Amino acid sequence: xxxxxxxxxxxxxxxxxxxxxxxxxxxxxxxxxxxxxxxxxxxxxxxxxxxxxxxxxxxxxxxxxxxxxxxxxxxxxxxxxxxxxxxxxxxxxxxxxxxxxxxxxxxxxxxxxxxxxxxxxxxxxxxxxxxxxxxxxxxxxxxxxxxxxxxxxxxxxxxxxxxxxxxxxxxxxxxxxxxxxxxxxxxxxxxxxxxxxxxxxxxxxxxxxxxxxxxxxxxxxxxxxxxxxxxxxxxxxxxxxxxxxxxxxxxxxxxx
Amino acid sequence: xxxxxxxxxxxxxxxxxxxxxxxxxxxxxxxxxxxxxxxxxxxxxxxxxxxxxxxxxxxxxxxxxxxxxxxxxxxxxxxxxxxxxxxxxxxxxxxxxxxxxxxxxxxxxxxxxxxxxxxxxxxxxxxxxxxxxxxxxxxxxxxxxxxxxxxxxxxxxxxxxxxxxxxxxxxxxxxxxxxxxxxxxxxxxxxxxxxxxxxxxxxxxxxxxxxxxxxxxxxxxxxxxxxxxxxxxxxxxxxxxxxxxxxxxxxxxxxxxxxxxxxxxxxxxxxxxxxxxxxxxxxxxxxxxxxxxxxxxxxxxxxxxxxxxxxxxxxxxxxxxxxxxx
Numbered sequence: 170x171x172x173x174x175x176x177x178x179x180x181x182x183x184x185x186x187x188x189x190x191x192x193x194x195x196x197x198x199x200x201x202x203x204x205x206x207x208x209x210x211x212x213x214x215x216x217x218x219x220x221x222x223x224x225x226x227x228x229x230x231x232x233x234x235x236x237x238x239x240x241x242x243x244x245x246x247x248x249x250x251x252x253x254x255x256x257x258x259x260x261x262x263x264x265x266x267x268x269x270x271x272x273x274x275x276x277x278x279x280x281x282x283x284x285x286x287x288x289x290x291x292x293x294x295x296x297x298x299x300x301x302x303x304x305x306x307x308x309x310x311x312x313x314x315x316x317x318x319x320x321x322x323x324x325x326x327x328x329x330x331x332x333x334x335x336x337x338x339x340x341x342x343x344x345x346x347x348x349x350x351x352x353x354x355x356x357x358x359x360x361x362x363x364x365x366x367x368x369x370x371x372x373x374x375x376x377x378x379x380x381x382x383x384x385x386x387x388x389x390x391x392x393x394x395x396x397x398x399x400x401x402x403x404x405x406x407x408x409x410x411x412x413x414x415x416x417x418x419x420x421x422x423x424x425x
Numbered sequence: 426x427x428x429x430x431x432x433x434x435x436x437x438x439x440x441x442x443x444x445x446x447x448x449x450x451x452x453x454x455x456x457x458x459x460x461x462x463x464x465x466x467x468x469x470x471x472x473x474x475x476x477x478x479x480x481x482x483x484x485x486x487x488x489x490x491x492x493x494x495x496x497x498x499x500x501x502x503x504x505x506x507x508x509x510x511x512x513x514x515x516x517x518x519x520x521x522x523x524x525x526x527x528x529x530x531x532x533x534x535x536x537x538x539x540x541x542x543x544x545x546x547x548x549x550x551x552x553x554x555x556x557x558x559x560x561x562x563x564x565x566x567x568x569x570x571x572x573x574x575x576x577x578x579x580x581x582x583x584x585x586x587x588x589x590x591x592x593x594x595x596x597x598x599x600x601x602x603x604x605x606x607x608x609x610x611x612x613x614x615x616x617x618x619x620x621x622x623x624x625x626x627x628x629x630x631x632x633x634x635x636x637x638x639x640x641x642x643x644x645x646x647x648x649x650x651x652x653x654x655x656x657x658x659x660x661x662x663x664x665x666x667x668x669x670x671x672x673x674x675x676x677x678x679x680x681x682x683x684x685x686x687x688x689x690x691x692x693x694x695x696x697x698x699x700x701x702x703x704x705x706x707x708x709x710x711x712x713x714x715x716x717x718x719x720x721x722x723x724x725x726x727x728x729x730x731x732x733x734x735x736x737x738x739x740x741x742x743x744x745x746x747x748x749x750x751x
Binding site: 180182183186188195263264265268287290291292293294295296299300302303304308309310311312328329330331332333334335336337338339340343349350351384385386387388389390391392393394395396398400401402403404407408410411412414415417418419422424425 | 498499522523526527528530531533534535537538539540541542543555558559560561562563564565566567568569570571572573611612613614615616617618619620632638656664665667668669674675680681682683684688689709710712713717718719721723724725726727728729730731732733736737740741743744745748749
């Protein structure tokens with residue numbers, strides 16, 4: 170089975186976030202970056218499928234030069250090779266624009282399966298996989314916990330709301346947006362890190378993939394959320410703060 | 426031109442967010458000066474359409490077909506594509522449900538558009554629509570503008586609009602007969618199922634102490650277990666804790682777990698991603714303990730302590746025991 174895993178590099182989870190001077194995105198200068206967590210689960214599922222059924226795992230990533238680090242880490246975990254679509258400001262594209270570039274890079278590869286995380290931790294639009302499927306004319310499903318290869322096609326376990334699940338069968342090739350948490354993520358081994366150094370990362374520009382299209386949806390302004398509720402914050406050392414809190418819970422909220 | 430509200434049902438039962446989306450449609454219809462229509466797809470949905478038609482709407486469309494009995498992305502995309510080409514709405518609104526996330530991006534792509542997903546607010550300034558959505562799991566907000574020829578597609582976050590603001594009325598129900606054949610539907614869905622019966626019913630708990638990523642390691646859970654015991658509370662958790670297997674899935678609070686509304690909810694080391702917030706923001710009193718003062722959990726909290734949970738939680742447990750003992 171030939172599997173393409175589309176991954177994204179995002180700021181690390183605890184990054185301090187501040188709107189940039191332009192007001193249209195965040196200040197990225199001092200941030201560190203990592204693989205988008207749901208994409209890490211997509212990669213894990215791909216590697217497990219390869220271990221079971223053989224084949225190849227190709228990592229696909231659109232992003233600036235710094236994304237090469239995240240790609241290299243995916244190769245160290247066991248992906249065979251990578252395609253890096255070099256774009257400086259990914260945020261200048263909308264979901265459709267990014268999906269068009271990814272789809273253009275996927276087409277000549279003729280994969281059996283394309284996996285990606287169900288959403289990104291930065292924009293959180295949760296659409297790239299679905300849009301890519303439509304552009305490629307492929308069936309898809311989202312919020313997938315597990316993939317099982319069948320004689321013809323695949324059977325996937327999809328998460329529904331409120332603790333319900335469902336199995337769905339579909340033919341290959343297909344696109345799946347993977348849910349986080351269904352597998353245990355592997356670490357790169359020393360051997361894996363060493364091997365990754367000689368694995369191929371093919372760099373392509375957006376021009377080679379048909380060019381970046383003008384966005385239809387754009388971010389006008391990024392800002393700190395306005396609080397809808399007045400929160401009473403208790404300061405000071407832990408002991409003093411909890412004493413004030415318990416006082417309020419007892420006499421104001423009357424819940425204890 | 427009109428606004429189209431796409432309602433969601435399953436086996437003849439409404440998804441409750443359908444009403445919130447309809448309320449948003451009514452408000453935006455008034456602001457934009459557009460008539461509001463609603464659509465419901467499925468099979469055997471006549472009664473649902475009649476119920477929807479009791480609200481203030483210009484029309485309720487029923488999209489009925491035996492191939493729509495079970496939801497599939499291909500089936501729903503095909504029939505809504507046909508309805509939108511016929512009615513040419515200016516704006517198409519969906520509830521931001523798991524099902525909508527599965528097909529609405531595909532539908533928008535058919536119109537060379539991008540779905541603006543998980544919208545929390547909308548503004549109309551001199552006829553221009555601005556949609557507000559969360560970025561970085563709620564740590565920032567973003568104002569979005571949509572251009573392009575096709576309709577604007579937006580899915581609305583749970584609880585962002587209130588269903589109790591819905592205006593009543595009497596709308597006409599019109600049947601739209603979609604063209605659909607089995608060959609178009611590539612996904613073959615099986616019946617939904619639950620993994621195990623739930624032994625813990627968090628919805629019945631009066632007090633819940635819930636733990637998130639901030640706990641860092643499984644062995645640290647004793648800190649929150651002790652706090653739960655001090656309060657006489659059930660222990661809950663955010664998704665990552667259950668995913669990691671540190672607590673069973675039945676203790677998960679949020680969109681993929683249980684929706685709770687206890688009289689007191691204490692969130693310990695939970696940043697407050699929307700998937701968690703939708704499951705607990707109905708609690709009467711919410712306490713948040715987190716080291717990041719900008720964590721979204723503080724937006725829904727009544728009381729907060731910004732600090733290290735490993736200091737605050739044990740101190741709180743001691744204080745609660747002291748108060749209760751007195």
